[in-house]
Amino acid sequence: MFNMIDKVWIIPALMASSFLVILFFGKRWGTRATAGIGIAAVSICLLLSVIVAGNWISRVNHPPTGAALAADVLQANGLTPQTGENIAGEVNAATHDSGETVAAGSHATMSESAHTDASASEHGAEHESVPPVVRAVTWFQIGGIEFEMGTLVDGLAAMMLITVCIISLLVHIYSTEYLHGDVRFTHYYAFLSLFTASMLFYVLSSNTLQMLVGWELVGVCSFGLIGHWWEEKKNTDAALKAFLTNRVGDIGLILGVIITFFAAGGTSFNVLHINEYALSQSANTTLLLVGALCLFGGVTSKSGQFPLHTWLPDAMAGPTPVSALIHAATMVVAGVYLIARLYGVFFSGLAIGSSTFHYVAFIGGFTTIIGGLLAFVQTDLKKVLAYSTISQLGYMVMALGVGAWTAGVFHLFTHAFFKACLFLGAGSVSHACHHTFDMREMGGLRKKMPITHATFLIATLALAGIFPLAGFWSKDEILAGASSGQQNAYTIMLIFGLITAFLTAAYMGRAYWLTFWGDYRGHAKPHESPKVITVPLMILAGCAILFGFTNFPGNFFGIHLPSGVTTRFEHFVEPTFAFPPLQHAEFTPWLAVVSTILAASGLFLAYQYYEKNRGPHGLTSRNKVALAGYTFLENKYYLDDLYTGVVAGSTKGPLARAANWFNQNILDGIINGIGLGARKIAAVVYVVADQLIIDGAVNGSGQGSEGAGQLLRKIQTGKVQQYASILFAGAVVLAGVLVFVV
């Protein structure tokens, strides 16, 4: 097959050029052409991504050996063959030296440095190490350090490529109808292209510096698209809030990038180099812990973890397809991807392998619960989904935190599809109901919008984790991972996970019954959306049904499928190079049963309460505790008030006064002083330098040449014989000198 894996840079470059074309010609060529360019570019990207994934699968099936692998390892360590020796760090040199027997050699380096206990070594021996394909060029050189820019392709990157491209393509198609007639249609499509390009650039980055660039680029696109309808102040506020909240976390990310760079020897930003260092025995775990926590600051803001999740619900002010693409399926998982990509740093820094409780896992678990609880008090359908996204992102972070790498990434993969389906479904509902997302004005849409209803139901069940939909498999894997852990079980995280399994089903049941059952409470005339909207929904619903089977467990209630079919996702996506030796949790039947029962009871309770109107309705008006709890939730734990009122409010007054004082006294003083000083100096310079020296020199040279001319013109008589006399006298003098002196 055509080898795309070396030229994978084409994919983001294609989207970037689509962005430029739309930006410059979109207005002139019209909306149809604009959408066409975007859709065509994403389609080609999807095709190329599938080829990349195919290349990767064949690479895993037939691991390269000998010279080809040696070249890849060289590349993987950030070394180009020409300059390789000069900048080789310790780790690189070690790997490079073993280039002859590289398959065994690199594996040996890993197993020696990364782990010593026998079981882990055995585990390592089962899988042959398949290094990612790194292709990099030198970006710039400073202080003897080469900053490279390149692509890194492994299973994780290929999986992200496909996820981003599929959802981006469907959103591109869906938006042609959803934003039909919008004033800034071109602007919207340009940003969609730029976003897709940035996200692809981010997931393909070979080093952390480049990831930072991609990270900020997607942030900018998010800002631009949340504020797409900027005529309303609410939307610009939401855009600003998203941007500024993310800035808080980005500081952490930048610090984390710097710390990991210097921790790993200060020679390379290459993620493999950093991971290799982090997993080596010489690693400084304290430094790695600080680095990991700083990086997690970035994750906290971008992936909506507590306490920086507050921007994500507000980000729903953007157009719904954007919410589906950026604020549910792709951009917000950038943080999860960061942990997955730099897993060595997190694994060593937080001692994931031996711990039972640490910051990342706890924040992940805590976020799942607070997000799930908040989803209950929302009346806006999109906000329910937004809090659900926060909750599910917490699930992924928790999974990575407890060492269930594959489970976390697998959940990222499955969640992207069913959550995109839910968001696009919500958009379809709103499209039919006069652009409202208020569930109090919906109801009974089941019969009026059958396709939207069916796809929404499938995605809801998938999110709730009902067998055999995608969410069931991924969520169950996370719970199994938490229950077994690496060496010890993460019991608290398991409890968090089980509670959230129940909460998820319950709030999704609530949203589903409020929207699609009962009687219609709004004033519009709902109708099924056109095919441009329903076909993407059907495709996503299909993905939500099928993609769970990509990681079918090896032993499912005694069903043993052939090993070529089970745990394919784990086999192809989980890295085997510069990656900690992870224990994979087996499928745990009792957990699957318990979580399914919890989910089913959540759905059942929601059905009883919201559809059948049974249960303690009006509890909040009768019981003070319930009312307090409800108010607490409705005010989103007062976090927004804490940020705007306490943090911003208490700082902005004194800060403004301090800034004013500083401006008036110090800055103005400096500026006035500089101005006065400059005037004084200028006066002196005018008299001394200009008038005296420069003018003197100019006038003096003129007068000098005039005087010399006056003198010399007397000799110029025009009389030939006078000249001859002088000539002769000169000759006589010279002759005298010749005779008497010399």
Place this chain on the structure above:
Amino acid sequence: MFLNQFLLLAAILFCIGVYGVLARKNGVLVLMSIELILNAVNINLVAFGAYWNATDNTNVSGQVFALFVIAVAAAEVGVGLALVLLIYRNRQSIDIDDVDMLKG
């Protein structure tokens, strides 16, 4: 060989020539004085040539050089007389004191 007499004659001729160049006002006479200077040099050349020829009869460079000087002097006086002629045509005078238009 009586080298001294030739050198003395040449020196006298040279001095007369220099006097003529510096003192005479007539352009033609100035040119003739220049000829005298050149011929004084020629006498020196031929005298020394003959002097060295007495010991090495293949050495004729003094005489050859004198012939060169005569040829160049002929060319020089040709140009000089042409100049004088043109000056006379323009100014009806060959007094070189009158030709001082380049005075500064």
